[in-house]
Amino acid sequence: MxxxxxxxxxxxxxxxxxxxxxxxIQHILMFTTFLLLSFTGWGLKYxxxxxxxxxxxxxxxxxxxxxxxxxxxxxVTMLLDFIWHVIYLGYLFATKQMTINLKTTxxxxxxxxxxxxxxxxxxxxxxxxxxxxxxYSYAQKFDYWAVxxxxxxxxxSGFALAFPMLVSHIIPRFATAWIWELLSIMHSDEALLxxxxxxxWHFYNEHLKPENFPMSWLWITGKISTEKLKHHHPIxxxxxxxxxxxxxx
Amino acid sequence: MFIYTLLISILDLPKLFVSNSYxxxxxxxxxxxxxxxxxxPLLVLALVLPLAVSAQESANCLACHSSMKGRIKTIGGNxxxxxxxxxxxxxxVHSALACTDCHMKFTDNPHxxxxxxxxxxxxxxxAKIAKKYPVDPVAAAACSKCHGEIYQKVxxxxxxxxxxxxxxxxxxxxxxxxxxxxxxxxxxxxxxxVSRGQQIETCGKCHGNKQIIEKYKLEENVLDSFKExxxxxxLHLGHTKVPVCASCHNSHDIMSKNDPASPVxxxxxxxTCGKCHKGANEKFIPAITHKRPGPIPHYTEKALILLVLGVFTFxxxxxxxxxxxxxxxAIFRKGGHE
Numbered sequence: 001m002x003x004x005x006x007x008x009x010x011x012x013x014x015x016x017x018x019x020x021x022x023x024x025i026q027h028i029l030m031f032t033t034f035l036l037l038s039f040t041g042w043g044l045k046y047x048x049x050x051x052x053x054x055x056x057x058x059x060x061x062x063x064x065x066x067x068x069x070x071x072x073x074x075x076v077t078m079l080l081d082f083i084w085h086v087i088y089l090g091y092l093f094a095t096k097q098m099t100i101n102l103k104t105t106x107x108x109x110x111x112x113x114x115x116x117x118x119x120x121x122x123x124x125x126x127x128x129x130x131x132x133x134x135x136y137s138y139a140q141k142f143d144y145w146a147v148x149x150x151x152x153x154x155x156x157s158g159f160a161l162a163f164p165m166l167v168s169h170i171i172p173r174f175a176t177a178w179i180w181e182l183l184s185i186m187h188s189d190e191a192l193l194x195x196x197x198x199x200x201w202h203f204y205n206e207h208l209k210p211e212n213f214p215m216s217w218l219w220i221t222g223k224i225s226t227e228k229l230k231h232h233h234p235i236x237x238x239x240x241x242x243x244x245x246x247x248x249x
Numbered sequence: 250m251f252i253y254t255l256l257i258s259i260l261d262l263p264k265l266f267v268s269n270s271y272x273x274x275x276x277x278x279x280x281x282x283x284x285x286x287x288x289x290p291l292l293v294l295a296l297v298l299p300l301a302v303s304a305q306e307s308a309n310c311l312a313c314h315s316s317m318k319g320r321i322k323t324i325g326g327n328x329x330x331x332x333x334x335x336x337x338x339x340x341x342v343h344s345a346l347a348c349t350d351c352h353m354k355f356t357d358n359p360h361x362x363x364x365x366x367x368x369x370x371x372x373x374x375x376a377k378i379a380k381k382y383p384v385d386p387v388a389a390a391a392c393s394k395c396h397g398e399i400y401q402k403v404x405x406x407x408x409x410x411x412x413x414x415x416x417x418x419x420x421x422x423x424x425x426x427x428x429x430x431x432x433x434x435x436x437x438x439x440x441x442x443v444s445r446g447q448q449i450e451t452c453g454k455c456h457g458n459k460q461i462i463e464k465y466k467l468e469e470n471v472l473d474s475f476k477e478x479x480x481x482x483x484l485h486l487g488h489t490k491v492p493v494c495a496s497c498h499n500s501h502d503i504m505s506k507n508d509p510a511s512p513v514x515x516x517x518x519x520x521t522c523g524k525c526h527k528g529a530n531e532k533f534i535p536a537i538t539h540k541r542p543g544p545i546p547h548y549t550e551k552a553l554i555l556l557v558l559g560v561f562t563f564x565x566x567x568x569x570x571x572x573x574x575x576x577x578x579a580i581f582r583k584g585g586h587e
Contacts (some may be wrong), residue, residue, distance in 0.1 A: 034278055043486065044479075044482050044483070044486070047481075047483070047485045047487055048476065048482070049485050054485075054486060055485065055486050055487055058486045058487070059487070063486075063487065063488075064483050064486040064487055064488035064491075065488065065489070065490075067486075074576035119567075119571075120316060120567075120570065122574060123570035123573070123574045124570070125574075125577075139567075161479075164526070164533050164536065165526070165527075165528045165529070165530065165533060168530055168533045169532075170534040171532050173532065176531075176532045176533075176535045177535050177543065178542070178543045178545045178546050180535065180536035180537075181542045181543070181546040182545060182546040184479070184554070185542075185546050185549060185550045186549065186553065189324075189550060189553040189554065189557065190553065192556045192557060193553075193556065193560060193561075196557070196560075196561055196564075197560060197564065199563060200561075200564045200568055201564045201567075201568070204568045204572075205568075209575075210575065
């Protein structure tokens with residue numbers, strides 16, 4: 001994801017592209033399927049909610065049968081979207097369109113932990129400086145890798161629960177006594193984690209924060225203003241526009 | 250028949266006031282005081298209204314029993330329900346039957362018995378179940394007049410043998426699942442006690458009852474495990490094809506899960522699960538069980554809950570602190586931070 005072609009242009013553009021159209025489509029597919037899965041899955045997880053709320057909610061989605069189909073179709077679509085993303089990353093690396101640079105990579109680094117500590121110190125007034133980020137802040141890295149975690153835990157278990165006969169062939173015999181229970185627990189509990197995570201972390205950072213409210217338009221334009229880049233991703237900014245730094249100095 | 254009984258008693262009424270047989274009468278009828286309270290006005294009604302005696306058998310019985318309320322102790326010391334809701338009875342599948350089709354013979358009952366003789370097979374069946382139905386075992390056995398084949402299945406089932414061989418009184422027979430024979434409606438009707446919607450609760454009367462579970466060493470978590478399963482959740486949400494108890498365990502010919510002939514015994518489940526899950530194999534069939542989760546799922550769940558709480562704590566504290574610091578900056582550090 002790190003386009004490291006350091007521009008040496010003297011003129012600093014008003015905005016730069018942060019996510020290309022492929023990434024944007026992958027994100028749109030990800031969040032639409034995520035919402036559908038959350039809405040239909042929530043009704044099933046809390047089926048015996050008081051006053052028949054869940055029965056009503058599932059009727060909104062066309063009844064249990066239809067909601068089940070929506071959930072399965074959305075789940076498979078999300079998995080395909082994820083596979084597409086991984087293959088696309090592989091393609092970008094293979095064609096050298098993407099290389100790993102410690103200042104722009106989304107891979108978690110020890111620096112991220114120090115950034116968290118730095119920011120907490122700032123929140124408590126113990127430091128006057130906020131952490132300085134590269135292309136991805138620890139919050140964004142957290143967001144990104146949470147999807148990977150979710151895909152492996154919820155995605156695989158969901159696939160196994162939706163196509164049990166297919167998956168049963170690769171399940172070792174000694175595991176059959178507890179694997180199904182384990183899969184449904186994994187699926188349900190981690191889905192709750194994912195929903196809570198998106199609802200509080202992602203929604204706060206990308207929607208509710210005063211500077212982003214009602215949302216950061218990046219998801220549709222793919223572009224970030226250089227002003228914002230300088231403010232939120234100073235390390236990447238310095239990397240992209242080294243001249244600006246020199247001029248400033 | 251009933252009219253005749255009533256006539257006898259009304260002819261006896263004057264005596265009640267003139268002779269000391271009144272006291273005798275009271276003594277005999279002591280448990281039926283409440284009945285006496287209703288009888289005189291109903292007698293008048295019965296005499297005034299021209300009733301077609303033979304065709305209106307049930308109407309005659311209902312003339313009293315539809316307006317009687319409450320329970321009464323018989324001479325044998327058993328509590329019986331007096332009321333028969335005539336509207337519900339007329340709406341039931343048994344509305345065309347006459348009372349005496351089943352109530353052929355009364356034991357421990359104030360009415361004199363109807364004249365018809367009780368078939369031998371019903372009599373012998375009634376003897377087998379007499380301990381469970383001490384008031385009117387013949388009526389309880391009479392179901393087999395029409396439902397003979399099913400009754401035989403029940404008698405050979407684990408429920409039936411519990412009554413006929415072990416002579417228990419708390420095991421299930423017809424009425425325990427289907428409710429009162431007076432109000433039976435088709436199984437498709439949601440009002441039915443064995444309908445999809447009510448079946449779990451009906452079986453749960455015993456299979457969720459601690460004393461019965463302990464007494465018969467039944468699987469103790471069946472109700473909760475069903476409610477928590479995908480089947481149970483979907484049923485709760487109104488899914489129309491999801492299985493209920495009898496879908497897997499069978500109904501009248503139900504067997505112990507340890508009986509090799511049971512549909513949920515060992516590899517019989519291949520076929521049972523396969524009714525809905527095409528291609529159900531040996532690795533798939535352990536998926537549904539009423540046992541509590543084993544240690545691996547149990548501790549995985551605990552670990553996942555810890556993870557959720559950990560992540561949640563981090564997220565919430567970070568979001569709140571960040572919001573507070575933003576507010577702080579906006580108020581106290583205007584322009585200080587770009």
